[in-house]
Amino acid sequence: MLIRDYSLLGHNTFGMDVKAAAYFEYTSKEALRTFLLSSDFEPYRECFLVIGAGSNLLFRKDYDGLVLHSAIRDLDIIEETDDGVLVRVGSGVCWDDFVAWSVERNLHGAENLSGIPGEVGASAVQNIGAYGAEVCQLIERVEALGLDGEERLFSNEECNYGYRDSIFKRELKGKYIITAVTYRLCKQGNLNLSYGNLRERVEGTTVNDVREAVCSLRASKLPDPHTLGNAGSFFKNPVIPRWQYEHLRDVWPSIPCYKVDDENVKVPAGWLIEQCGWKGCALGRAAVHEHQALVLVNLGGATGGEVVSLARHIVEDVHNKFGIEISPEVNVI
Numbered sequence: 501m502l503i504r505d506y507s508l509l510g511h512n513t514f515g516m517d518v519k520a521a522a523y524f525e526y527t528s529k530e531a532l533r534t535f536l537l538s539s540d541f542e543p544y545r546e547c548f549l550v551i552g553a554g555s556n557l558l559f560r561k562d563y564d565g566l567v568l569h570s571a572i573r574d575l576d577i578i579e580e581t582d583d584g585v586l587v588r589v590g591s592g593v594c595w596d597d598f599v600a601w602s603v604e605r606n607l608h609g610a611e612n613l614s615g616i617p618g619e620v621g622a623s624a625v626q627n628i629g630a631y632g633a634e635v636c637q638l639i640e641r642v643e644a645l646g647l648d649g650e651e652r653l654f655s656n657e658e659c660n661y662g663y664r665d666s667i668f669k670r671e672l673k674g675k676y677i678i679t680a681v682t683y684r685l686c687k688q689g690n691l692n693l694s695y696g697n698l699r700e701r702v703e704g705t706t707v708n709d710v711r712e713a714v715c716s717l718r719a720s721k722l723p724d725p726h727t728l729g730n731a732g733s734f735f736k737n738p739v740i741p742r743w744q745y746e747h748l749r750d751v752w753p754s755i756p757c758y759k760v761d762d763e764n765v766k767v768p769a770g771w772l773i774e775q776c777g778w779k780g781c782a783l784g785r786a787a788v789h790e791h792q793a794l795v796l797v798n799l800g801g802a803t804g805g806e807v808v809s810l811a812r813h814i815v816e817d818v819h820n821k822f823g824i825e826i827s828p829e830v831n832v833i
């Protein structure tokens with residue numbers, strides 16, 4: 501059923517108290533197809549937004565269009581061999597519930613991605629990643645409906661995965677609605693403990709030990725959106741040419757970087773923001789988190805405009821100090 505004037509407060513982790521002109525939630529692919537082919541969708545064909553849990557979204561104001569949300573919550577093992585399983589998961593399943601499900605069965609692959617907010621549909625859009633793993637390493641295929649109701653299957657290769665990037669964020673943005681994702685999990689495998697201090701934190705040899713360590717590390721570093729509204733890392737880590745990095749290092753010898761390729765490096769945006777003195781600072785009711793400069797937070801009652809204004813000041817200061825352009829990772833709507 502189409503609901504008019506729908507509050508999105510419970511649908512975005514920044515805690516923005518905004519409304520959508522219309523909202524439609526579907527529990528099956530068939531229900532979504534019927535809706536897309538109905539006259540109810542027609543007025544919104546050019547003005548709609550698919551959301552998951554809203555953990556990578558910032559609403560600046562009320563959304564004057566239609567919000568679509570998946571409540572497709574099936575989870576089925578569709579193939580099993582001696583080595584592993586293929587699991588088909590509905591787009592509306594909470595990502596971390598799927599990780600917990602896989603860890604309970606001692607299946608390997610998703611444990612490093614424990615605790616990432618959001619739903620399964622968005623995992624395939626965002627190519628979520630953490631602690632040395634990316635979801636594209638698990639994705640076998642993605643099922644989606646086009647706006648004409650036609651179904652399309654995307655192989656992993658067709659999704660064009662890159663760092664927090666996919667075809668659904670670029671060429672096909674707004675053209676397909678993901679209904680299910682099939683992941684490949686292994687029955688055995690080596691634990692991936694190469695990232696940062698993860699190895700020191702893992703107290704055993706099972707995927708559950710990794711999950712527990714990742715969850716506790718995340719809780720110690722990132723604010724919980726239930727108590728402090730946020731959307732995780734607000735900015736992307738900028739990629740700059742190596743020559744520019746070397747030039748900057750002459751002035752700031754401690755500037756960190758990670759190799760991208762022979763010509764380019766990635767600089768942590770959090771470090772740049774911290775050097776500009778923004779860590780822990782507020783502008784109105786929006787602030788930079790006191791422990792993690794990459795995370796912007798809603799101190800309570802902030803509007804999307806206040807967060808955007810804070811972000812603009814930060815972008816400007818980073819540019820003036822380092823000559824580097826940082827851009828939002830979060831979808832500003």
Ligand SMILES: Cc1cc2nc3c(=O)[nH]c(=O)nc-3n(C[C@H](O)[C@H](O)[C@H](O)COP(=O)(O)OP(=O)(O)OC[C@H]3O[C@@H](n4cnc5c(N)ncnc54)[C@H](O)[C@@H]3O)c2cc1C
Nearest residue numbers: 552553554555556617618619621622628629630678731732
């Ligand atoms: C505290 C915190 C920590 C975080 N840590 C991490 C982290 O470690 N690693 C990481 O990668 N991310 C992290 N994030 C970001 C966020 O969790 C991910 O981007 C997540 O995938 C967003 O999922 P969502 O369901 O909330 O999507 P939303 O924010 O609702 O949507 C994200 C994008 O996906 C699109 N979309 C959603 N569902 C569908 C669908 N079914 N079909 C087509 N398009 C769709 C939306 O239109 C939008 O463009 C963090 C966020 C928070 C708040």
